[in-house]
Amino acid sequence: MIDFCGLELAHPIVNASGTFDAIAARRAFGDALLERFPFAAFVSKTVTLAPRQGNPPPRLWELGAGMINSIGLPNKGLEGYLAHDLPRLAALPVPLIVNVMGSSADDVATLVRAFGERDEVAALELNVSCPNVKTGLLMGADPGETAALLDAVRPHTAKPLIVKLTPNCTSPAAVAAAAEDHGADAVSLINTVRGMAMDPRRPGRPWLGGGTGGVSGPAVRAVALAQVREVRERTGLPIVGMGGVQSGRHALDLMQAGADLVAVGTESFRDPGAGARIAEELANSGDSRHTKEPARPRIAQNR
Numbered sequence: 001m002i003d004f005c006g007l008e009l010a011h012p013i014v015n016a017s018g019t020f021d022a023i024a025a026r027r028a029f030g031d032a033l034l035e036r037f038p039f040a041a042f043v044s045k046t047v048t049l050a051p052r053q054g055n056p057p058p059r060l061w062e063l064g065a066g067m068i069n070s071i072g073l074p075n076k077g078l079e080g081y082l083a084h085d086l087p088r089l090a091a092l093p094v095p096l097i098v099n100v101m102g103s104s105a106d107d108v109a110t111l112v113r114a115f116g117e118r119d120e121v122a123a124l125e126l127n128v129s130c131p132n133v134k135t136g137l138l139m140g141a142d143p144g145e146t147a148a149l150l151d152a153v154r155p156h157t158a159k160p161l162i163v164k165l166t167p168n169c170t171s172p173a174a175v176a177a178a179a180e181d182h183g184a185d186a187v188s189l190i191n192t193v194r195g196m197a198m199d200p201r202r203p204g205r206p207w208l209g210g211g212t213g214g215v216s217g218p219a220v221r222a223v224a225l226a227q228v229r230e231v232r233e234r235t236g237l238p239i240v241g242m243g244g245v246q247s248g249r250h251a252l253d254l255m256q257a258g259a260d261l262v263a264v265g266t267e268s269f270r271d272p273g274a275g276a277r278i279a280e281e282l283a284n285s286g287d288s289r290h291t292k293e294p295a296r297p298r299i300a301q302n303r
């Protein structure tokens, strides 16, 4: 068993938020999904206070080494989630981490308070890093804004708060340090890297309905590795590392760069069982707890 912020996990592989629909997978695979659930904890798709339709289509563009998404966080909103999704996700055989996002610190505080009161919820992930909304929601690009958000939400729950960092800013490590100083329990990174694709039939026009989107998959693996290393050098917080992981070797690389857990995202689209396979490959590659770089104290001159 692994201890992550007080959660007991069977192995270090979880899903990246929004990349595995456990409710649809249960419908498709039945109880077999529960018997061999691919992840050690389940991270939900982002929930907002009010329901959202998401971005206009097309929402996906396939790349040679991954994809670009412009989903725009469609979801049922807090009330819809509590009524419809939470009971189903609570039936999963692993701890539930709910990912939340808001257009203001007050919205996020309301979400954190609501989920913080629910026994079904083990931890919260604060999504301050979605690349697919136009204004207001990207609080994670600036250390000061991240600090202010944590000041507003931290008093509302004792449950672990994981801050999901964006790679689309000057210094994710500075944002991680601010999150640590203002009460975060962990950070997760990377969210997707902003990118775009041109419409092959309409010269000069973007393909995605949202214009730009977020790049994920093998294309961003090297970015993730570098940023996890940088964040590890600046904070002592536990890290959930992710970005283009397709194998146990890739997971081990992220752990050796400083991640405590590793999330699998885009790979689950072509193999819904990828999480279990990667966990097994990781276990067979040697005891990662002994090969991972130890957390180092923060170095003052780096701040």
Ligand code: RRO
Binding pocket: 018, 046, 069, 070, 071, 072, 073, 074, 127, 129, 130, 131, 132, 191, 192, 214
């Ligand atoms: O829904 C999305 O478009 C989305 C989100 Br919330 C996110 O955090 N990252 C991403 O690549 N897409």
